[in-house]
Structure formats: structure tokens, C-alpha cells
Amino acid sequence: MADAPTPYERFIQGILPENPVYRQLLGLCPTLAVTNGLNAAMTMAGATAFVLFCANIITSLIRDLLKPHLRIVIFTLTIATFVTIADRFLAAYMYQMSKTLGPYIPLIIVNCLIICRCEVCASKQSVVHAGMDAIGQSIGFALALASIAAVREILGTGMLFGMRVLPEIWPDWVVMVLPPGAFLTLGLLLGAVNWYGCKNKNNNEL
Amino acid sequence: MSYIVDILLIAVGAALINNFVLYYFVGICPFIGVSRKVDMAFGMGCAVTFVISIAAFLSWTITTYILKPGAPLSKWMAGFFVSPEMAANIDLTILCYIVYIFAISSSVQFVEMYVRKFFPALYKSFGVFLPLITTNCAILFACLTIMSNVAGVDNPADAWDLGRSLTLAVFGGIGFTIAIVIMAGIREELDLCDIPKPLEGAAITFVVAGILALAFMGFTGVDSGLKKALTPEPQETVQVQMIQTSQTLTCSGL
Amino acid sequence: MKPIEPMEPMKSSTLERIRNNYVVQAWLVLILAICFGGSLAGMQLALGPLIEANKINETLKKVPEMVLGAKKAEKLTKDQQLIIEPQTVEIEKNNRKVFYSVFKAKHPNGDPAGWVAKAVGQGYADKIEILFGMDNKLKKITGLFVLDQKETPGLGNKIMEEGWRQQFVKKKTATPLKVTKEGAKAAHEIDSITGATISSRAVCSIINTTIKDLRAPLSK
Numbered sequence: 001m002a003d004a005p006t007p008y009e010r011f012i013q014g015i016l017p018e019n020p021v022y023r024q025l026l027g028l029c030p031t032l033a034v035t036n037g038l039n040a041a042m043t044m045a046g047a048t049a050f051v052l053f054c055a056n057i058i059t060s061l062i063r064d065l066l067k068p069h070l071r072i073v074i075f076t077l078t079i080a081t082f083v084t085i086a087d088r089f090l091a092a093y094m095y096q097m098s099k100t101l102g103p104y105i106p107l108i109i110v111n112c113l114i115i116c117r118c119e120v121c122a123s124k125q126s127v128v129h130a131g132m133d134a135i136g137q138s139i140g141f142a143l144a145l146a147s148i149a150a151v152r153e154i155l156g157t158g159m160l161f162g163m164r165v166l167p168e169i170w171p172d173w174v175v176m177v178l179p180p181g182a183f184l185t186l187g188l189l190l191g192a193v194n195w196y197g198c199k200n201k202n203n204n205e206l
Numbered sequence: 207m208s209y210i211v212d213i214l215l216i217a218v219g220a221a222l223i224n225n226f227v228l229y230y231f232v233g234i235c236p237f238i239g240v241s242r243k244v245d246m247a248f249g250m251g252c253a254v255t256f257v258i259s260i261a262a263f264l265s266w267t268i269t270t271y272i273l274k275p276g277a278p279l280s281k282w283m284a285g286f287f288v289s290p291e292m293a294a295n296i297d298l299t300i301l302c303y304i305v306y307i308f309a310i311s312s313s314v315q316f317v318e319m320y321v322r323k324f325f326p327a328l329y330k331s332f333g334v335f336l337p338l339i340t341t342n343c344a345i346l347f348a349c350l351t352i353m354s355n356v357a358g359v360d361n362p363a364d365a366w367d368l369g370r371s372l373t374l375a376v377f378g379g380i381g382f383t384i385a386i387v388i389m390a391g392i393r394e395e396l397d398l399c400d401i402p403k404p405l406e407g408a409a410i411t412f413v414v415a416g417i418l419a420l421a422f423m424g425f426t427g428v429d430s431g432l433k434k435a436l437t438p439e440p441q442e443t444v445q446v447q448m449i450q451t452s453q454t455l456t457c458s459g460l
Numbered sequence: 461m462k463p464i465e466p467m468e469p470m471k472s473s474t475l476e477r478i479r480n481n482y483v484v485q486a487w488l489v490l491i492l493a494i495c496f497g498g499s500l501a502g503m504q505l506a507l508g509p510l511i512e513a514n515k516i517n518e519t520l521k522k523v524p525e526m527v528l529g530a531k532k533a534e535k536l537t538k539d540q541q542l543i544i545e546p547q548t549v550e551i552e553k554n555n556r557k558v559f560y561s562v563f564k565a566k567h568p569n570g571d572p573a574g575w576v577a578k579a580v581g582q583g584y585a586d587k588i589e590i591l592f593g594m595d596n597k598l599k600k601i602t603g604l605f606v607l608d609q610k611e612t613p614g615l616g617n618k619i620m621e622e623g624w625r626q627q628f629v630k631k632k633t634a635t636p637l638k639v640t641k642e643g644a645k646a647a648h649e650i651d652s653i654t655g656a657t658i659s660s661r662a663v664c665s666i667i668n669t670t671i672k673d674l675r676a677p678l679s680k
């Protein structure tokens with residue numbers, strides 16, 4: 001297959017050009033829900049990275065044994081198992097964070113991003129390809145979550161990672177850490193990324 | 207009477223105050239993808255409500271009878287292999303995510319086959335959405351909420367029964383339908399407006415959703431107000447008290 | 461030309477073919493299910509006790525602080541650690557059974573140190589869960605901690621702040637607490653948080669109700 005992307009290409013594609021949130025619009029539920037603060041957002045990104053990586057590796061290892069009409073069942077089973085492992089792990093070692101993230105860790109199971117990567121890449125290419133793809137997509141996801149969380153946390157509470165960054169006179173825009181702020185931030189940042197992409201395309205064409 | 211008040215509060219909470227889309231952020235993918243036309247949006251909302259209720263019924267039954275600590279069916283099955291005291295402590299909640307997602311996928315499959323065979327007209331209007339609903343966060347979220355209220359409560363008397371679980375599911379679906387239909391109506395108007403090019407598509411939908419979420423925030427506190435209005439003032443009734451010293455284990459401070 | 465002889469059909473009964481189809485195709489799912497199930501069971505054995513301990517410690521760790529105050533609780537040495545007895549108090553109120561989780565704290569030599577009660581009530585947005593300590597005779601409040609709340613960040617959220625909660629220490633339980641906006645003057649008044657009157661009132665009403673319910677059972 002001369003056209004299949006190499007591992008390095010998979011890695012680079014996942015970070016910005018095929019960014020899961022800004023380009024593919026996948027995994028929006030956790031993007032909006034846990035980006036109140038950078039701590040929660042990074043924990044969620046880490047959990048998703050773990051599940052994506054393990055699911056990709058396992059799927060790639062058994063890709064030759066997959067039957068077409070049972071593959072979704074197998075993907076789901078694999079993903080659900082690793083999400084359970086990640087959830088219990090968090091509850092055991094980071095109890096407070098697990099309570100903050102609440103029901104959004106199990107919702108990684110229905111995160112379209114992971115099933116999509118299993119379907120598109122892991123079930124068709126070798127373990128190395130799948131692994132690099134998983135790492136690339138996870139970094140892209142983490143970047144997206146970090147950008148939104150940083151904006152919401154700074155404007156909403158004047159803190160980053162729980163440490164005060166803006167001076168005391170900053171009137172906290174509480175709405176940013178509430179649901180409307182999540183939607184507005186994502187919408188405007190999406191617009192900014194699109195604008196940047198259009199500008200680049202225009203520059204390249206000229 | 208207090209049961210009906212409970213149901214009413216859960217219903218209002220799930221549909222308006224803690225709206226699945228605009229407060230809990232579940233079900234965003236169809237919210238963005240299917241909300242271009244009002245009739246499609248309504249069809250999607252109905253399909254989601256239908257599947258959520260079936261999934262909620264399944265998950266409540268499975269949790270209560272098989273998964274939760276000390277559940278009857280598991281206790282009976284384990285009684286064949288281990289002693290009765292050990293069987294009484296059986297706790298299968300570790301399997302709950304896997305079981306739920308398979309319950310949801312299989313119920314969606316069966317519903318699709320059933321609707322395609324027996325209600326072809328209905329299938330034409332919303333059957334095409336059904337496979338998409340399997341990965342809809344809203345269904346799994348409803349199942350998880352029901353599980354946390356059945357198996358995650360400290361006090362077994364507070365565990366939700368089937369009525370409360372179904373109310374949460376159905377009215378959660380209705381709330382989703384309300385949100386998606388409003389969004390579809392707005393987007394139909396937006397199609398005729400001049401939107402800046404970078405914001406076209408998903409970005410402007412999110413900005414509008416943000417304003418909608420702001421509006422729905424106005425419902426906060428409605429349930430505590432309703433509760434106060436509907437619950438009669440408690441009189442100084444005679445209190446019968448019992449003290450049970452549970453768990454004679456004494457733990458030291460730290 | 462010689463007639464082409466028809467090939468012999470493959471010998472296989474229909475039953476065998478069907479069995480081949482489904483089981484062979486599902487064997488991977490079954491094997492994976494068994495493997496994953498085993499790993500989950502192993503993980504539950506390893507992490508289950510840790511998670512249970514986390515849940516219990518969340519409240520247990522706060523008990524000395526509630527009863528003795530933060531500074532004294534920190535200074536306790538290892539053999540001065542309090543003995544904590546969890547209890548469940550069941551009360552029948554308005555024909556409904558209500559359960560309260562109560563902790564009795566004792567000094568190592570057996571002297572009672574105080575009581576800590578866990579109570580839940582409706583706040584502005586959702587339920588508020590608090591832990592508050594009382595002295596031995598249930599006459600004074602010795603500490604307050606908010607375990608769980610979903611109030612508005614920046615407004616109702618401030619009930620978690622140390623400064624506001626300190627108001628409750630040394631309040632007498634004989635008169636129900638009242639929230640005032642002007643500035644607490646009388647002994648049973650609490651300053652409300654600016655912009656979060658309902659959350660402040662909710663905390664006070666939870667404390668008042670709990671004290672009223674638990675006074676008789678705990679005094680025995």
C-alpha cells in the first residue's frame with residue numbers, strides 16, 4: 001500500500017492538521033465538560049491518551065483476526081475494558097480528581113475519537129503505525145483541551161493550574177466556568193482556528 | 207403524594223434545569239450534526255427519547271438484580287460456588303460500563319430491526335438516526351446517573367426505583383428534544399444571515415448554544431422552589447428514635 | 461469430445477456448516493471477553509480496598525479537625541490520635557425513615573471528645589453535603605466542613621471558604637442559627653455571603669434541622 005501514511009505522518013497529522021477537536025469535531029462532550037480548569041482537563045487528556053493507546057495497540061495486534069461484522073463489538077469491548085481500568089485507577093490514586101471528573105471518565109467509551117481511530121488506522125496498519133497515530137491524536141486532543149481550559153480558567157477565576165495569575169482586581173468572569181462559557185469559548189476558538197487555516201491556505205495559493 | 211412530588215422534581219430537573227445538552231454537555235454530536243432542519247431535529251429527538259427509555263429500563267433492571275453489591279440474581283448464582291456469607295458480598299459493579307454499552311448497542315439493534323419491519327413509515331422518518339445513537343453520550347450518561355442513584359447511595363432506602371429512573375430517562379430525552387428543536391429553528395434563520403466565513407458551520411452553532419445555555423441557566427432553583435411549594439409544612443410530629451451502633455470497628459484518627 | 465465430468469460437491473452437513481460459522485466467528489469475542497474479565501477481576505481485587513479506604517478516609521480524616529479545631533488536630537501525636545466510632549442514627553420523621561451518619565470521637569483514654577454529624581440538604585443549585593462537629597454535651601458547634609456542593613462558582617462556592625465557616629465555631633446550639641445580611645450581632649446570627657444568601661441560608665437550615673433531629677438520640 002504505497003499511499004498509507006507512515007507512522008511519522010500519522011503522528012504529525014494527529015497534532016494539528018487532523019486535530020480531533022478543531023478539525024474532526026470528535027470528542028466534544030469531554031472538551032466542554034471538563035475544561036473548567038487545567039488540572040481536570042489534563043487528567044482527562046491523560047486518561048483518554050491511555051485508553052486510545054492501549055485500544056489501538058490491542059486492535060492492531062488482532063487486526064488479522066477481525067471479522068467485518070463483529071469488529072465494532074470487539075472495539076467496544078476493548079475500549080470499555082480500558083476505560084474501566086482507567087476509572088478505577090483514578091478512583092484509587094487521585095480520588096478528589098475522580099470525583100471532580102465524575103461521569104465523564106466512563107463517557108470516554110462513547111468518545112467517537114477512539115472508535116474512529118481504531119476503525120481508520122489500527123485495524124488496518126501495524127502496531128507501530130497504530131501506536132504513533134494514538135500518540136499524535138492524544139497530543140492533539142491534549143492541546144485542544146489545554147487551549148480551551150486555559151482561556152476558561154484564566155478569564156473565569158484568574159488562575160492557571162489552581163495558582164493565581166491575574167491580579168486581584170480582575171473581576172472573575174464567572175460565566176466562563178459555567179456551561180455557557182464552555183460553548184462560547186469553543187465556538188470562538190474554533191472560529192479562530194478556521195480563520196488561521198483560511199489565511200494560510202490563501203497565502204499558499206498566492 | 208411525596209412520590210409524585212419526587213417524580214415531578216426529577217422530571218423538571220432533567221428536562222429544564224439540568225438539561226442534558228446545555229448543562230451536562232452530553233449528546234453534543236447530534237446536536238451539532240442534525241440540527242439543521244426542524245423536522246429532522248424533532249425526529250432525532252424522538253429517536254433519542256425512545257432509545258434512552260429502553261436503555262434506562264435495561265440498565266436499572268440489570269443493576270438492581272445483577273450488578274449492585276448483594277444483588278439477588280448474582281447472590282443466587284454465586285451460592286452454587288461459594289459459601290452463602292461470601293455470596294452475599296458479591297459486587298459486580300466493575301462490569302457495569304461494559305454491560306451498559308452492550309445493552310445499549312443491542313437494544314438499538316433490536317429497535318432498528320423491529321421498527322424497520324413493523325413500522326416502515328416511522329422508519330423512514332427517524333430510522334436512519336438509530337445506528338448513530340449508539341455512540342450518543344446521552345444514553346450512557348442516563349444509565350450512569352441511574353447507576354449512581356441505585357448502587358452508589360450510602361443508604362439503601364434512598365436507592366431509586368424503576369419509576370424514578372424511567373422519569374429521568376424520558377424527561378432527559380424530552381429536554382434533549384427541546385434543545386435540539388430550538389437550535390434547529392435558530393439555524394434555519396441563521397442560514398439567511400451573513401455569517402463571517404471562519405465562524406460558519408460548527409463555530410456559530412456553538413456560540414448560539416452558549417447563549418441558549420445562558421438562557422436555560424435561568425431555570426436554576428426552580429426545583430427547590432417547587433419542592434418548597436409542594437411539600438406541606440412538616441408539623442412537630444412525634445419522633446420515634448432508635449440508635450443502631452453499626453460497624454463496631456473503631457478506626458484511629460488518621 | 462469427452463463430456464466434462466461434474467465435480468463432486470464438498471462433503472459437509474448443513475448443521476456442521478452453521479456451527480462452523482457462528483462459533484468460529486465468535487471465538488475471538490469470547491476469548492477477549494474472558495481475558496478482559498480476568499484482568500478486571502484482578503484489578504478489582506487490587507484496587508477495590510484502596511478505593512473503599514479513600515471513600516471512608518474522606519470523612520474520617522476531617523473528624524479530629526471538626527471536634528478539636530484545625531490547630532489542635534494537627535498537633536496530635538501518634539498516641540494521642542482520637543478513636544472514631546461511626547454510627548447510624550435512624551429517626552422517623554413525618555412517617556419517613558431518615559438516616560444520619562454520626563461519628564463519635566473519643567480520646568485514647570476513653571474520654572469523649574465530641575460528635576461529628578454528616579448531613580445533606582438542598583442548596584441553591586443542588587444538594588449540599590456538610591460535616592459539622594459538636595462538643596460532647598451537644599451544646600456548641602466545634603467545626604464545619606463542606607464535603608460536596610454544586611453552587612455557583614464565585615458566589616455560592618464561597619461557603620467552602622475557611623473564613624466564612626469559622627463563624628460557626630463556638631455557636632451555641634440552643635437557639636437555631638439565623639442568616640443576616642447586615643452584619644451578625646446576636647450570638648445566633650451568621651453573616652451571609654454577598655450575593656449568595658440562599659446558599660448561606662441552606663447551610664444554616666441543614667445544621668438547624670440536624671441538631672434538632674439528633675439532639676434526643678445522641679443525648680442518651
